[in-house]
Amino acid sequence: MHTAAVINSSNITELIQRTLNYVDPRLVHHGSRVAHLVYRMMEVDGGFSAEEQQDIYFLALLHDIGAYKTEEINEMVSFEAHDIWEHSIYGYLFLSYFSPLSRYAEAILFHHVAANALGQLDPHIARISQFINLADRVDIFWVHKPDADAVKQYLRKHMGDRFQCDVVELFFHTLQKYDLLEEWQHPQQIAQPPITLSAKGCSQYLDMLIFAIDFRSTHTVTHTIMTSQLSKGLAKALGLGEEQIHDIYYSALLHDLGKIGIPVEILEYPGKLSNQAWNIMQTHVQITEDILKGLVHPRIVQTAIRHHEKLDGSGYPNALKESDLCIEDQVVAIADMTSALLGSRSYKAAYSKEKTIEILTKQAEDGKISPQITEVLQCQFDEIVAEVKEKCLPVLTQYSGMRKEYDEKLAMFMNQKIYQPA
Ligand SMILES: [Fe+2]
Ligand SMILES: [Fe+2]
Ligand SMILES: [Fe+2]
Incomplete structure (x- = not known):
């Protein structure tokens, strides 16, 4: 069955955005605005292929897909977030197991981690993680204080520790080129890269969204x-x-x-x-x-x-x-x-x-x-149900694998001091 007939490539981001807006009132448009800032930074950077821009745009849009616990959302929207591991780990695992973005999932695991603790990570993934981290903090900053100069001051203060210097520089260039704050204030009309997904790609994102809910x-x-x-x-x-x-x-x-x-x-x-x-x-x-x-x-x-x-x-x-x-x-x-x-x-x-x-x-x-x-x-109960069970089995297996890994990772990250949240 073809998904293209149900939802097309250009509507899939809108579907994801609308869905994410219902996760929690405090997160309305957060994913879209972060994705927008990340997209603008990629544009100005010029080093990302069209396909990468599209994938990273989706990644930024979905960066908080692991957030479904009210207490943790409280933390995430506060400016000095500390308890960030649950949604980071869940989001990372969810994207690795159930999305077409598995190769970038580590960027989500570390999206609240300071630049100076990312040494072990593949440099490209670390950089993407930093794009999302910075855009995320800028968004939360602007929710509290919509001021471009104030955000610059904040970023300058954290160059080299929380944020990689070149990522901050890139953001400043992006601010020169685009009136980001003005764009940020109109989340309904923000820019996105041209989305060209195959029918298979659409259906993968659709399935992902449905798993996220179930x-x-x-x-x-x-x-x-x-x-x-x-x-x-x-x-x-x-x-x-x-x-x-x-x-x-x-x-x-x-x-x-x-x-x-x-x-x-x-x-x-x-x-x-x-x-x-x-x-x-x-x-x-x-x-x-x-x-x-x-x-x-x-x-x-x-x-x-x-x-x-x-x-x-x-x-x-x-x-x-x-x-x-x-x-x-x-x-x-x-x-x-x-x-x-x-x-x-x-x-x-x-x-x-x-x-x-x-x-x-x-x-x-x-x-x-x-x-x-x-x-x-x-x-026809037996025939119908046998087929249904066959389709469900791989998802259940993957799901229990993911839960097991979640518990292990959570214990691991909660007990260490290397990765301090940024
Ligand atoms: Fe987050
Ligand atoms: Fe976020
Ligand atoms: Fe229902």
């Missing part, structure tokens, strides 16, 4: 792949056409994108949510719509945001009825439920095949989900 809760690590594979399996079993299968697959892939905006404490809550928390949880659908609107085909957006609607009008967000919901919407809704039933959640264990079918059948009898689709699922 991995926020250990219970949902494979929820999206499971939902999209179940949707595809069901659509095929129903004998739907190729275009419908394509739409269903991508709607399922994007259906929970909005969970990026839901606090981890709610996603991981080990019990029944309070009314207030439940209301927040439900907003993930609206967030999904806000992120996707205008970037992917309206048909795909529509099905993606209808996965919690029920045939009897008892679903959310719009309490739609059977007559409003097309077969694509109904397939994705059932696949989503099935994935949640078969997996463990913070509030429940994983259910067996029998219990899953029992619950789905009851829902169908109560008029909430389609009895026809439920029956097809029941008849």
